[in-house]
Amino acid sequence: MDRIVVLSGAGLSAEQGLGTFRDKGGLWRHYDLGDVATPQGFARDPDLVHRFYNARRANMRAAAPGAAHDALxxxxxRPGITLVTQNVDDLLERAGARDVIHMxxxxxxxxxxACGARWDAPARMAxxxxxxxxxxxxxxxxxxWFGExxxxxxxxxxxxxxxxxxxSIGTSGxxxxAAGFVEMARTAGAQTLELNLEASGGRFDAIRKGPASQLVPNWVAEVLRQ
Structure with missing residues (x-):
């Protein structure tokens, strides 16, 4: 397998304390998605949106990369590896990953x-x-945000x-x-593998179920031995 595309989702970082809006506990349950994760919500109440993302940024900076991040x-x-993530955290980079594509x-x-400029965010934005x-x-x-x-x-x-x-690692599909990537890959003739706590329902050739901290290092070790 010379060319490998890896897509990671929330399950990659969940064990590090970084959850998603699907979690029953955690940061997202205190907010309505329409208020903090849409352009319309930002237009209505930018102060609320900044408070929410300031909290997420603090949570991210308090977390550390785990075994799955280190493995990736x-x-x-290795040449031929493309890392794509749905996650907005920087744990892959802090683990030393090269050229992570943050979709x-x-x-x-x-x-x-207003002008499209980008820069490193401070700890707190307003x-x-x-x-x-x-x-x-x-x-x-x-x-x-949703709709973008x-x-x-x-x-x-x-x-x-x-x-x-x-x-595909730790994503709901x-x-x-992103949910259509497996079909794009299959159409192109690629083999497909899912590493997840539970099967997402996508049409993968193989599925391994379990926590990312166990599955990902084991799979990476297999690839690097080849």
Whole structure:
């Protein structure tokens, strides 16, 4: 398997204390998604949105990469590996992973809604923060909200079109366009593998069930031995 595309979702970081809006406990259950994860919610109450993402950013910075992140970082050193993540945390980078494609953006980055400038986000953002390029006070977290187009889709689709193996790790398989990646890979002739706590229902050639901290290091070790 020379060319491998890996898609990671929330299950990669869940054991590190970083959950998603599907969790019954945790940060998301205190908020309505329409208020904190849509452009419309940001337009209504930017202060609320910034408070929410400031809390998420603090949670991320308090977390540390786990065994699954470390394993993928080792894998990324090999030629032919494309790491795509739906996660907005930076745990893969902190583990040493190369060239991670963040299709849903990054908590550690800020975006100016007026001019499109991007920069490293401070620990706390506020509606009054000026853009460092155009000075507009319309800055936001550089994350993809519901109703927005994910980043780097051309690059991701090109990698899927030439992949020998597509691996999905810890993702529910319900959010498009990522939910369609397995079919893109299959159409291109790639083998497909899912590593997840429970099967997502996607048409994978093989499925291994369990926590990412166990499945991912074992699978990476197999690949690196080949």
């Amino acid at each position: 970082a080792r894998l990324s050193q 849903h953006g990054e908590l550690a980055r800020a975006l100016c809604h 509606p009054t923060d000026p853009c460092p390029r155009c000075t507009a006070r319309h800055t936001r977290p550089d994350v993809v 187009i994910p980043h780097h889709m051309d690059r991701i689709e090109a990698a899927l079109a030439r992949a020998d193996l597509f691996v 319900t959010v498009y366009p």
